[in-house]
Amino acid sequence: MPKFAIEFVPTDAYWKVVYHAVHAEKAGYDYVWITDHFNNRNVYVLLTNIAIYTDRVRFGPGVTSPYLIHPVMTAQSMASLSEMAPRRVVCGLGTGDKTTLDLLNIERVKPLSAVRETVQLIRELTVGEAVKLEGDVFNVAGARLNFKVADPIPIFIGAQGPKMLSLAAEIGDGVLINASHPKDFENAMEHIREGVEKAGKKMEDIEVVAATAFSASEDPKKALKAATPVVAFIVAGSPESVLQRHKIQIESANKIREAIGKGNWGDVFSNVTPEMFEAFSICGTPDTCIEKIDQLSKIGVTLFITGSPIGPKVHDSINLISKEIMPHFKKA
Amino acid sequence: MADINDIMKKIPQDSFEEVSEGMVKILLGSKNAEKMPERLAKAILRYFQKDQLTLPEGIRTLLEASMSLEEEKTKDLLQDFGIKIL
Numbered sequence: 285m286p287k288f289a290i291e292f293v294p295t296d297a298y299w300k301v302v303y304h305a306v307h308a309e310k311a312g313y314d315y316v317w318i319t320d321h322f323n324n325r326n327v328y329v330l331l332t333n334i335a336i337y338t339d340r341v342r343f344g345p346g347v348t349s350p351y352l353i354h355p356v357m358t359a360q361s362m363a364s365l366s367e368m369a370p371r372r373v374v375c376g377l378g379t380g381d382k383t384t385l386d387l388l389n390i391e392r393v394k395p396l397s398a399v400r401e402t403v404q405l406i407r408e409l410t411v412g413e414a415v416k417l418e419g420d421v422f423n424v425a426g427a428r429l430n431f432k433v434a435d436p437i438p439i440f441i442g443a444q445g446p447k448m449l450s451l452a453a454e455i456g457d458g459v460l461i462n463a464s465h466p467k468d469f470e471n472a473m474e475h476i477r478e479g480v481e482k483a484g485k486k487m488e489d490i491e492v493v494a495a496t497a498f499s500a501s502e503d504p505k506k507a508l509k510a511a512t513p514v515v516a517f518i519v520a521g522s523p524e525s526v527l528q529r530h531k532i533q534i535e536s537a538n539k540i541r542e543a544i545g546k547g548n549w550g551d552v553f554s555n556v557t558p559e560m561f562e563a564f565s566i567c568g569t570p571d572t573c574i575e576k577i578d579q580l581s582k583i584g585v586t587l588f589i590t591g592s593p594i595g596p597k598v599h600d601s602i603n604l605i606s607k608e609i610m611p612h613f614k615k616a
Numbered sequence: 617m618a619d620i621n622d623i624m625k626k627i628p629q630d631s632f633e634e635v636s637e638g639m640v641k642i643l644l645g646s647k648n649a650e651k652m653p654e655r656l657a658k659a660i661l662r663y664f665q666k667d668q669l670t671l672p673e674g675i676r677t678l679l680e681a682s683m684s685l686e687e688e689k690t691k692d693l694l695q696d697f698g699i700k701i702l
Contacts, residue, residue, distance in 0.1 A: 297649040299657035303640075306664050337661045599644050 289315035294325035311606035317346030349380025359409035378442025453479025458491035530563035570608035
């Protein structure tokens, strides 16, 4: 049976995000992820509150970038959270959102090394080991936390390209893929299997996670409307290879990019086509969503993140997902 | 602002669940969400965690928050339940 996670972008007042997280726990979600961008509310402030106001759900940053937050600080944060909520904390790790890092003139240098070294640092530090690392990206002369967690903290690694997918499967406890369409997962699974084999693991040892742009509503038009801005930004940020995979005209994507650049939101939204919704979101009535989740599940996805926008109204959509979508998979 | 104690007395117990849900929706959709007083935000989260937002203490907290952030919308909601606030 697939597991369900929900992802919140903390652009709203802290209490609203925490309220939705508590709601998600009560609705039956297994994980809550909070995105980590310097220009939104601080992820660890949110996660601390989620630790306080929830009792069961697992939670973590989704995802933190080692280029922005040094791995020793991430290890410290994760271990502190884990002390508050043992066995409930997970760490989402990725090289980070290029647009955000560009604002800070931070380059993603040697991303594979950065991720490998970060995983090593977090794993060793959180179990109380002293760490000395002369890596390609990080150089730690001797670091140790003055406390440790009882159980290892699972690390989920965000990946898109073949090498990162393979590495994520090799060293991670989960592979987080920002995609919603079966084609993207069929493509990814080959590289995930490579990584699993390289590590001498089994596929059952890792979670394959679909971080989807999700919008559920009884009214399909409202679901599409809510997903439009998210899909537009995904199209604008997608490389040509991904657009071609989904048979999306480069010119159509360029129109959206230009309109975003000019801040012309009417043009941005009017240029989002049905093919784009199909390629980059799980969007529609509960039946439509069930069908798409089912397709991904058959390919090997084990954990579904219902990501932004979740639906026209987050509160109502959490109820809908809980009552109309999750039970379908629990029965199965 | 209307007296919270007076309003509480007018809400029939069999409407607590619907009134609670209505106020939650008003608060979550409020453009004034960032003005939520610290004390009420924490109380709402605590009551929600304990499934007590439909109990009198939870309703009172939601009512105080809802009247503070969205007085007119809260009055409209209550009017739907036959509760008139002057």
